[in-house]
Amino acid sequence: MAELADAHASRACDRKIMRVRSPPPVLLMSTLPSKTFVWTPKLAYIVGLLTTDGNLSKDGRHIIMRSSDKELLEKFRKCLSINNKIALSTNNGYAKKPSFRIQFGNVIFYRWLMEIGLFPAKTYTLGQINIQKEFFRDFLRGHLDGDGTVMLYTDTYNFYRGRQYSNQRLYVKFISASEKHIIWLSERIHKLAQVKGSVSCNERSGTENKAPIWEVKFAKKESVLLLNFIYYKPNLRCLKRKMKIARKALKIVLSQKRKPYSKIVSTISLDAGAIKGSCPPLNMKTTSLLMSKFKI
Numbered sequence: 001m002a003e004l005a006d007a008h009a010s011r012a013c014d015r016k017i018m019r020v021r022s023p024p025p026v027l028l029m030s031t032l033p034s035k036t037f038v039w040t041p042k043l044a045y046i047v048g049l050l051t052t053d054g055n056l057s058k059d060g061r062h063i064i065m066r067s068s069d070k071e072l073l074e075k076f077r078k079c080l081s082i083n084n085k086i087a088l089s090t091n092n093g094y095a096k097k098p099s100f101r102i103q104f105g106n107v108i109f110y111r112w113l114m115e116i117g118l119f120p121a122k123t124y125t126l127g128q129i130n131i132q133k134e135f136f137r138d139f140l141r142g143h144l145d146g147d148g149t150v151m152l153y154t155d156t157y158n159f160y161r162g163r164q165y166s167n168q169r170l171y172v173k174f175i176s177a178s179e180k181h182i183i184w185l186s187e188r189i190h191k192l193a194q195v196k197g198s199v200s201c202n203e204r205s206g207t208e209n210k211a212p213i214w215e216v217k218f219a220k221k222e223s224v225l226l227l228n229f230i231y232y233k234p235n236l237r238c239l240k241r242k243m244k245i246a247r248k249a250l251k252i253v254l255s256q257k258r259k260p261y262s263k264i265v266s267t268i269s270l271d272a273g274a275i276k277g278s279c280p281p282l283n284m285k286t287t288s289l290l291m292s293k294f295k296i
Contacts, residue, residue: 035108044135045237046079047116048142051129052176056113056120061105063113068097072145072239077102079237124211126178128188136192138237141230143185145239149173150227152249168256170249172223175215182214193229195222224253 037043049072055064065076066089073086082104089101117129131139144150151171176182182199190196197216218226227246231238 035112037109037112039132039135041135041138042079042237044131044138045142046076047113047118047129047131048139048144049076049146050113050118050142051126051139051181052143052146052148054118056110056118056122058120061107061110062103063106063110064101064103066099066101067146068099069239069241070100071241073100073102075145075237075239080104123177126176126181128181128184133192136188137229137232140189141236141238143174144172144230145242147175148242149175150223150242150245150249152245152252168220168252170220170223170253172218172226173215175213177211177213179214182216186216189216189226193226195226195229197222220253224250 050063050065053065053067053072055066056062057064065073067073070086077084077086084102084104086100086102089099116131117127129139149172151169151173153169155167155169174182174185176185179201186197186199195218197218199214199216202213202215227250231243231246236243
């Protein structure tokens with residue numbers, strides 16, 4: 001009986017061992033294969049968005065995108081072909097509009113972003129992005145949708161001989177908290193788009209806890225060239241709201257004609273009291289008489 005009990009216990013132990021599966025092999029992050037993604041207009045646009053409003057988590061895996069424009073996050077999600085939830089994000093106390101966020105994990109894509117110039121906590125130290133020049137305009141469009149501005153307004157403060165003239169003003173502006181990144185962006189735009197902008201720093205006076213914001217700004221003529229460079233064909237991936245402003249601005253500015261100005265008649269007023277009022281255009285003889293009279 002004892003031998004039979006021992007045999008039964010042995011078989012039960014064998015069945016228990018068979019039921020316990022060994023855990024799958026742990027694939028460490030360091031053993032994951034690296035991958036070089038092929039540049040496309042869609043990928044360049046995604047990188048432009050991540051450069052401005054994206055964040056690489058310190059865990060080496062997760063990528064986060066934040067924006068107050070939900071349409072932009074939906075565009076970002078569609079470009080990546082993911083279905084992750086777009087959630088309401090907690091503001092940091094400075095933002096006036098509600099913000100949203102989307103997060104996804106992809107170690108291989110995370111590493112590739114690190115290789116081209118993005119990294120965690122990049123806000124103040126971001127530099128250049130290693131992007132192929134033929135896709136720079138798509139990257140720049142993503143940069144514009146993230147932290148750029150297309151400004152069109154009517155300037156009515158121009159007075160000429162007592163008459164007021166209105167002029168359409170157009171500016172395109174890119175901002176960043178990193179001086180190094182804005183300088184690189186300005187130089188890259190100048191080289192590839194043949195457009196030169198003005199780099200400046202906004203110290204944000206009265207806000208002690210806020211870092212200065214750097215910007216590169218383009219005036220009307222340069223903005224027209226730059227917007228044509230960015231929106232180089234229809235049906236591009238972009239924020240529709242900004243594209244409509246850009247199209248409207250180009251249509252107004254390009255159709256605007258320079259207003260004719262009449263010639264000003266020269267008027268000379270002399271403190272000596274000898275000659276006052278309007279004078280005809282000065283010739284050499286009149287000029288010599290005036291110089292001798294007032295010992296000029």
